[in-house]
Amino acid sequence: MKIKISRTNVSPVRLNVEVKSQGKLGDRPVAFILPGGPGADHTPYLSYACLQGVADLVFHDPRGCGQSNKDNPAGYTLNTYIDDVESIRQALSLDKIIVIGKSYGSMCALGYALRYPDNVEKLVLSAGAPSYRFPDTAKRNLKRKGTPEQIKVCEKLWAGKFSNRDELLTYFQLTQPLYSVRVKQQKSPDLIYKSKQFSYEVLNEGFKNDFWHFDYEAQLPKVTCPTLILAGRHDWINDVSHAEFMAARIPYSRLHVFENASHAMEVDAAEEYFQTIADFITL
Structure with missing residues (x-):
């Protein structure tokens, strides 16, 4: 409805x-x-x-x-x-x-x-x-756990600067192993579907504004x-x-x-x- x-x-x-x-x-x-x-x-x-x-x-x-x-x-x-x-x-x-x-x-x-x-x-x-305060601990964890590729792609996340869904798909592909201890990094149909359903515009606004002062x-x-x-x-x-x-x-x-x-x-x-x-x- x-x-x-x-x-x-x-x-x-x-x-x-x-x-x-x-x-x-x-x-x-x-x-x-x-x-x-x-x-x-x-x-x-x-x-x-x-x-x-x-x-x-x-x-x-x-x-x-x-x-x-x-x-x-x-x-x-x-x-x-x-x-x-x-x-x-x-x-x-x-x-x-x-x-x-x-x-x-x-x-x-x-x-x-x-x-x-x-x-x-x-x-x-x-x-x-x-x-x-959560992005500060996230950045410290990323520095400790992340690969150079993961650290680099997260720069777009922190800045709220995804330009399109393809960039967001790349982010999901690279960071999947960080979000789950069971899911291996792979280009799966489920991941592609998720990126198509995900609004990068709304994501950008959160990281540009709310997440730095709420x-x-x-x-x-x-x-x-x-x-x-x-x-x-x-x-x-x-x-x-x-x-x-x-x-x-x-x-x-x-x-x-x-x-x-x-x-x-x-x-x-x-x-x-x-x-x-x-x-x-x-x-």
Whole structure:
């Protein structure tokens, strides 16, 4: 379905939303799955459909991504993403929701829980970070773990200077081994598909702007809902230290570190990863 988002402070757009429910939406717990990137649509997150046994699921393509409308680049912000999630919740006439964010989606999920605390039943922060300090640890990890080619291609990432999807595909091809301890570097059909679905324009805006100044660290004690924090021990871009920092400051939180996983925990430790989330939802 397409949901029209029309607020006075942003351009009106239609967002692509996919609902997976058993019966009437809202009769069971409802979990929103927030894509990362920035620039990803919902399709790489369809593996989360295995959680349907414990909750109804709401997937969406953020503005500028997938089948949602494009927008002025000024609209591709963390704040807009957060408020778009709230607009979807309202459009679906839902009360409290479970918010599950992965990577950049985790940053948005944290921001949502802080801005709309009364609307969040539970919060899952996966492979995330609470502030602009994450690129500094990522750069240190890259210097330690990365090849010269990987270090060079990441210069475009830090600067938000991908010119087209081909450049983004090259980035994914070269850095795949950093994101997963299981996936070997290869030119796979799945990788090509991912790059075609990924919005390099939205990715660029994140690294040009939001990622250098957003900061939720001082507000972490204000997160009032039960929170599950997930991290891969070998995550290069959102270092495990950021998960530990959040777990030490969010009052009702628990931390689960996957010892044999990098950023892509849902690939490196799939069974344990999804079972941990399912158990948290059913508590």
